[in-house]
Amino acid sequence: MSLVKKISLNNITNFNKDNSYLNIVERKKPDSSNIFFKELLRKPFNVNKTIAKKSIFEDIKRLLNKTVSKKVQVNEFYQIWLQDMGKISNLFCNTIEENYINFSLGTSRGCKRYHIDNVPVRLLVTYYGKGTEWLPSNACDYSAYYNGEKNEKIIIKQTERKFIEPWNVAIFKGQKFRGGEKGILHRTPDEAINGKSLLMRLDNSAAYNIC
Secondary structure (H helix, E strand, O other): OOOEEEOOHHHHHHHHHOOOOEEEEOOOOOOOHHHHHHHHOOOOOEEEEEEEHHHHHHHHHHHHHOOOOHHHHOOHHHHHHHHHHHHHHHHHHHHHOOOEEEEEEEOOOOOOOOEOOOOOEEEEEEEEOOOOEEOOHHHEOHHHHHOOOOHHHHEOOHHHOEEOOOOOEEEEEOOOOOOHHHOOOEEOOHHHHHOOOEEEEEEEOOOOOOO
């Protein structure tokens, strides 16, 4: 059984039908993105709202237009970024076969402990900063995780730690997915907690601030 797969973006919609627990879409970070996000992140923000598939781009744009500065909005990269989030959000709707999803975007991140999300499926994209840290199944102790132990007990092979690169798309099966109790353990890396970061998180519409 393949626990982790590297796939193309359009193949995300098959995620619920295969035997993997984590799919990763590798993407090249746009050359102009760092300059744009450094300006965007001058002021911290966090938004969390249910958006509709039929109006997904408009919903994201409306939400962000209320949050980010006019100086950021007039940057030509702003529209590129909005289109990217809209496209990925639409694919996520198709993946979980729902017309509404929970859209979260923010500069503050938690979940320091290795965990499996308490949702059926979750999609993450780190647009800026250190990406999500995850552990291959042979590098962690699931018993320690379920017994409530700290990270030091959960991880058994420090050298096997992996990170999702910025702009790459990661989609995880969570605890509420059938068989999800053996999902991929992951967490927010220390660099993202202590430094600047921007993460988009997509869940089913029932999820709200669930780690």
